[in-house]
Amino acid sequence: MTAQLIDGKAFAARVRGQVAEHVARLKQDHGIVPGLAVVLVGEDPASQVYVRSKGKQTVEVGMTSFEHKLDASVSEEELIAVIDQLNADPAVHGILVQLPLPKHLNEDLVIGRIDPAKDVDGFHISNVGLLGTGQKSMVPCTPLGCLMMLRDHFGSLSGCEAVVIGRSNIVGKPMAQLLLGDSCTVTIAHSRTRDLPEVVRRADIVVAAVGRPEMVPGDWIKPGAVVIDVGINRIAAPEKGAGKMKLVGDVDFSSCAEVAGAITPVPGGVGPMTIACLLANTLTATCRANDLPEPE
Numbered sequence: 620m621t622a623q624l625i626d627g628k629a630f631a632a633r634v635r636g637q638v639a640e641h642v643a644r645l646k647q648d649h650g651i652v653p654g655l656a657v658v659l660v661g662e663d664p665a666s667q668v669y670v671r672s673k674g675k676q677t678v679e680v681g682m683t684s685f686e687h688k689l690d691a692s693v694s695e696e697e698l699i700a701v702i703d704q705l706n707a708d709p710a711v712h713g714i715l716v717q718l719p720l721p722k723h724l725n726e727d728l729v730i731g732r733i734d735p736a737k738d739v740d741g742f743h744i745s746n747v748g749l750l751g752t753g754q755k756s757m758v759p760c761t762p763l764g765c766l767m768m769l770r771d772h773f774g775s776l777s778g779c780e781a782v783v784i785g786r787s788n789i790v791g792k793p794m795a796q797l798l799l800g801d802s803c804t805v806t807i808a809h810s811r812t813r814d815l816p817e818v819v820r821r822a823d824i825v826v827a828a829v830g831r832p833e834m835v836p837g838d839w840i841k842p843g844a845v846v847i848d849v850g851i852n853r854i855a856a857p858e859k860g861a862g863k864m865k866l867v868g869d870v871d872f873s874s875c876a877e878v879a880g881a882i883t884p885v886p887g888g889v890g891p892m893t894i895a896c897l898l899a900n901t902l903t904a905t906c907r908a909n910d911l912p913e914p915e
C-alpha cells in the first residue's frame with residue numbers, strides 16, 4: 620500500500636474531544652447543557668445500533684441524550700406531535716429522526732416539521748436551501764465529516780478537481796455543495812453517467828457514495844488522488860468462516876490504496892466522523908440558540 624491512511628476513527632476522537640471541552644465551558648460559564656433528541660421509529664436492527672451509538676457518544680461528550688422509541692405502526696400525527704414537543708422543549712437543541720422511516724410515513728413531511736434551527740442532520744429544506752446559497756446552515760453530518768478530513772489533508776481545496784459519485788440528498792448533493800463552497804471544480808456522477816472511469820480519472824478528490832460494494836477499482840484513480848469512501852456495505856466473508864459477514868466500502872480498498880495519495884478505510888473512515896459531526900452540529904445549534912460564539 621502506498622497511500623496515506625486517513626484515520627477517521629482518530630480524527631473523530633479529536634473532534635469529540637474538542638466538542639467535550641466546549642460543552643464543559645458552556646456548562647461552567649453559562650449553565651447550559653446541550654441536548655440531542657433522537658427519534659427512532661420501528662425496530663430496524665441497523666438503525667437501533669446507530670441510535671445506541673449516538674446516545675452513548677452524546678453522553679460521553681457531556682450532553683443530554685433524549686431517546687424517543689416509537690412503534691413501527693405509529694401514525695404520522697403521533698410522530699409529528701413528538702416532533703412538535705421536541706421543537707418546543709428548551710432543553711432540546713438538536714433533533715434527529717432516524718431514517719429510513721416505515722413506508723406509511725412521509726419522510727419529507729416529518730423532516731419538514733423539525734425546527735430548522737434544531738435540524739442537526741441538515742435535511743430540512745430550509746437548511747438545504749441555505750447550504751445551496753452559501754449561507755449559514757446546518758450541514759449534513761456525513762459530508763461535513765468528509766470535508767473536515769479533506770481540509771485537514773489538503774489545507775486549501777481551492778482549484779481541486781473533485782468527483783462525487785452519487786447524487787443522494789443526504790450525501791452526494793450536499794457533498795458537492797460543500798466542495799463547491801471550498802472552490803473545487805465539482806462533477807457529480809451517478810448511475811447514468813457516461814464513461815464513469817474516465818470521469819473519475821481526472822479527479823484530485825474522489826468521494827464515493829454509491830452503496831455498491833468495492834465498485835471503484837484502482838485503475839480509475841489518478842495517481843496521488845485522495846479517495847474518500849462513504850460506502851458501508853455488508854458482504855459475505857467466507858474467509859472468516861461460514862456465514863460470517865464483513866463491512867466494505869464503495870471502493871476496492873487494496874487496488875485504490877496502491878494508486879491514491881491518501882484513502883479512508885471502511886470501517887474506521889467516514890463512519891466515525893458522521894457521529895462526531897452530529898455532536899459538533901448539536902453544539903453549534905446550542906450556541907446559536909443562546910447567541911453565543913460558535914465553535915470554530
Ligand code: NDP
Pocket residue numbers: 761784785786787788789790791808809810811812815828829830831849850851852869889890893
Ligand atoms: P443512495 O442509494 O441514496 O444513492 C446512491 C447514489 O449512487 C445514487 O445517486 C445512484 O445514482 C448512484 N449510483 C448507483 N449505482 C451507480 C453506478 N453503478 N454508477 C454510478 N453511480 C451509481 O445512497 P446514499 O447516498 O444514501 O448512500 C451511499 C452509500 O453511503 C451507502 O453505502 C450508504 O450505506 C453509505 N452511507 C454511509 C454513511 C456514513 O456515515 N459513513 C452515511 C450515509 C450513507 P442514481 O441517482 O442515478 O440512481
